[in-house]
Amino acid sequence: MLYEKLMMDSGMLTKFILFKRITQLNQSDVSITQLADELSLNYQQTFIIATEISHDLTKVMATHPSILQKAGKIDSTKLLVTIDEYRYFLLKKSVPFQFIMYFLNHDSPNIDDFCERHYVSRSTVSRKMLPLKKHVKQFGLRFTYTEANLTGDERSVRVALFDALWLGTRGTVWPFKSVALEDAERLASAFAEYFPLSRTYLGAKELNYFAAIFLCRTRKKMYVSYDERYDFLMNDNPYYDFDRLNQELGPVQALPPRYSKGESSFIFFLAHYAPFYTLDDDPSLFQTLEDFSVRPNPVYELVQEFLDYAKTNIFKKEPEVLDKPILIGNLINITFTFYVLRKPFPNLQSLVEVPDKKRKADHSLEVKLQQFFDEKAQEKEYKFIYTVKKYLIYAFKSVLLPAYDKPKHSEHLKVGVAFEHNFTLVRMIYQFLNDLGFVDSSPYQEELNSSYDLVISSSLLPRQKHPDLPLYFWDLSYGNKDLADLYKRLQQLFEQKNILNE
DSSP states (O other), X not given: OOHHHHHSOHHHHHHHHHHHHHHHHOOSSEEHHHHHHHTTOOHHHHHHHHHHHHHHHHHHXXXXXXXEXXXXXXXXXXXXXXXXXXXXXXXXXXXXXXXXXXXXXXXXXXXXHHHHHHTOOXXXXXXXXXXXXXXXXXXXXXXXXXXXXXXXXXXXXXXXXXXXXXXXXXXXXXXXXXXXXHHHHHHHHHTGGGOGGGGSHHHXXXXXXXXXXXXXXXXXXXXXXXXXXXXXXXXXXXXXXXXXXXHHHHHHHOOOHHHHHHHHHHHHHHTTSSOOOOOTTOHHHHHHHHHHHHSOOHHHHHHHHHHHHHHHHTSTTOGGGGGOHHHHHHHHHHHHXXXXXXXXXXXXXXXXXXXXXXXXXXXXXXXXXXXXXXXXXXXXGGTXXXXXXXXXXXXXXXXXXXXXXXXXXXXXXXXXXXXXXXXXXXXXHHHHHHHHSSEEEEEOOGGGGXXXXXXXXXXXXXXXXXXXXXXXXXXXXXXXXXXXXXXXXXXXXXXXXXXXXX
């Protein structure tokens, strides 16, 4: 479920969706009637919500001009507040978000104190927390109220808290009242070399959030235990420095040895818990490939067996795709995390991506992944796959799909070109269509009308004779700047043709 649906009640969510749509349009004369139709609301409802948004903007920025215009119009070019700033403004009134902020930032949090501070009843808190409670339950987590908290595997707790706070603020504010930004930055910097995130602009900010959550939880004596499944990677491996944490925390805040080992191991695990690798020259990527390949372990063995399978059964025409270090490193991270946790765990992707209709390429790849993991789950050393197979398939598919979901794995569009018989007039169109890779184009033939997905013609004569012909008119005076609209049309048709009808 999308993040905003978990955190916002229906009224707040409608307001956010309308604001988001207004920002997308970026026009000086957006019709309220148009917005009402798009959101399946009546005019009066939409006008009231737009008025509330305009009023909210002055609370975010006192000098913000009104976005409301005469004649039922909205001027979205006057927006000075970003979508991240407005989301955070709304979330500050959201009970689920308030509750998370409360138990993170207070020493002895409890439900009665929370209700008193935020003028809500216990029943209201329980009701408004339901979607989020259901969401975290799938990860074996639950909210407690007598002592306000999120409980379960502390590793999953911290990732879930990161997701909630990062997606609510996107780095625009520092939401940790109990942790100074400087303290988080210092801790993050001490372990930056382990994290690919540290080498990108937003990634470095995300790492500060992880560090702040680490400090919030450990200062409240909520610790992560060492997991023996880390042994093959971290035992006797000088790359993982288990003394660094206490050296960084200093003598006053240093953790007892048993807690220091567990917390240090969690930091190192966190560097692997997601498919983080995006840069070809990332030193941590090369370290991962070396560590997993030279130390006997079921994670690397499973990934290698999968790559052998995929080269024969999935990428047989382009097996070299699977030799890319980034792809291998990300598959190792995914497999390692499921090997260690053996259950689904929170991930950012599921909270930001709108579920889309399944395409034929998705289905084809999924079937082949299913076949591989079904077989491997029967083998003794890979029994852990059985309980996480669905999630493992989804994660592998997410990494592989950009390489797999190419036109060669989908049905191409069949396009007829009806232009004057002159090379200089048609060469641009043919070159454009050939470069797309998902179009098979050829001169238009009337007897093939039923097979065309689209006919591009410099004349409307074909449509006059065949009114149902899917025709795109291309005037001979059009140039390169007009190709964008044609591309949109072709892309829409390609998506429609490759949606799987289940």
